[in-house]
Amino acid sequence: MRTRHAIATAVGLALVSGAIARGQSPPAVSDPRNLTGAWEPMRGGPGAPPPTPPSPIVLKAPYAAEWQARRAAQDEATKKGEPLATAGSECFPYGMPTMMAVANYPIEILQTSGQVTLVTEVHSEVRRVFLDRPQVKLEEVPPGYYGRSIGRWEGDTLVVDTVGIDQKVAGYQSLPHSPQLRLTERIRLVSADILQDQITLDDPVVLEKPVTYTLTYRRLPKYEMVEFICDNNREYTDDKGAVRMKVLDK
Amino acid sequence: MQLASRSQSVRLLFALAAVAVSSRLLVGHHSFAMFDSSSKTSITGTVTRFEWTNPHVFIEVDVPGSGGELKHWSVELGSPSILLRSGWKFTDVKPGDKVTAIVNPLRDGRPGGMLYRLTLPDGSMRGNGTAPPADPPAARSAP
Numbered sequence: 001m002r003t004r005h006a007i008a009t010a011v012g013l014a015l016v017s018g019a020i021a022r023g024q025s026p027p028a029v030s031d032p033r034n035l036t037g038a039w040e041p042m043r044g045g046p047g048a049p050p051p052t053p054p055s056p057i058v059l060k061a062p063y064a065a066e067w068q069a070r071r072a073a074q075d076e077a078t079k080k081g082e083p084l085a086t087a088g089s090e091c092f093p094y095g096m097p098t099m100m101a102v103a104n105y106p107i108e109i110l111q112t113s114g115q116v117t118l119v120t121e122v123h124s125e126v127r128r129v130f131l132d133r134p135q136v137k138l139e140e141v142p143p144g145y146y147g148r149s150i151g152r153w154e155g156d157t158l159v160v161d162t163v164g165i166d167q168k169v170a171g172y173q174s175l176p177h178s179p180q181l182r183l184t185e186r187i188r189l190v191s192a193d194i195l196q197d198q199i200t201l202d203d204p205v206v207l208e209k210p211v212t213y214t215l216t217y218r219r220l221p222k223y224e225m226v227e228f229i230c231d232n233n234r235e236y237t238d239d240k241g242a243v244r245m246k247v248l249d250k
Numbered sequence: 251m252q253l254a255s256r257s258q259s260v261r262l263l264f265a266l267a268a269v270a271v272s273s274r275l276l277v278g279h280h281s282f283a284m285f286d287s288s289s290k291t292s293i294t295g296t297v298t299r300f301e302w303t304n305p306h307v308f309i310e311v312d313v314p315g316s317g318g319e320l321k322h323w324s325v326e327l328g329s330p331s332i333l334l335r336s337g338w339k340f341t342d343v344k345p346g347d348k349v350t351a352i353v354n355p356l357r358d359g360r361p362g363g364m365l366y367r368l369t370l371p372d373g374s375m376r377g378n379g380t381a382p383p384a385d386p387p388a389a390r391s392a393p
Contacts, residue, residue, distance in 0.1 A: 078281055081284055081285075081357035083280065088278065088279050088280060089279060089281075102278065103279075103332075105331060122305075226330060226331040226334060228304050230304050231304065232304065232306075234326070235305075235306075242284075243280050243284060244284065245324070245356060247324045247362040248324050250298060250312070
């Protein structure tokens, strides 16, 4: 156990070398398997570890052409000031994996016996990761926003396997996906107050090879998660599919 | 009232700047492209409604024109979560308050915009998820 702690601490120190270079000493990890707390997505900034570039995205035909055409249409509409509607703009849940980093909204991690629960602030979405149980066959999981997640500890890394993400759920970088999609997450503390989630998307129907990207979070000590019920959505979708803000008369 | 610590402000500014410049990589409730981020409009008027709601907070303002006629504006802000972390309270604005809002106006010309900075009746200021920003180079008065 002591060796594991030492290795984790060493890895964490290496990853936050940027902070050290600026004269900041990241606090030591007292319990590398204790992820409980509120975590805010980080995208660089003070104290951020060096960025981890995502792997290239290579889709199979015809998905590549459809994806590129859709992104081009989104870009064109955005340039015109008429951004296209998304599930987010219509207040649908983000689902996996998008829910893991929406703007800088925090995520709360709760650990109980046999389960890790992740609760997002935006839309109050909930994922349950069941520990040390076998995953079932893909076709046995009813498609949903979060799928079925099974976790296990490998040293100080929580490895989470998720299947059963509904095809209607928008993917990373708006990628399409098939029912064969499998997500593998490697979640770990890189220092006491910095958490990373390395997410790998494997979809043999849509992707030529798996796509991996890494999310980084900063601990928010004593943060109280805020209620977020999307019951006053004044963004609507017009007849061209663009998002508009409802302006009142009085 | 101290709205946000320096480190909070830096973090929130960084997060919002990242949202603004990198919508491809980030996800939020909706794109900000419907607002003209290169333009600032200043409106002064009386609050008719303050909606502390999700996914966005709204301030409704009656703005008197040069001829005395009223023009109504809808001003969008971030979510309560984002605002709370930058020092806002849900009681900061009330119907009847006279306020000045600098906004990034809607590109389609309707009287609405995204808040840049709000000045309350007591002269204190609020940002939109950040500490109150400095005066913009040129905020036009509402047409």
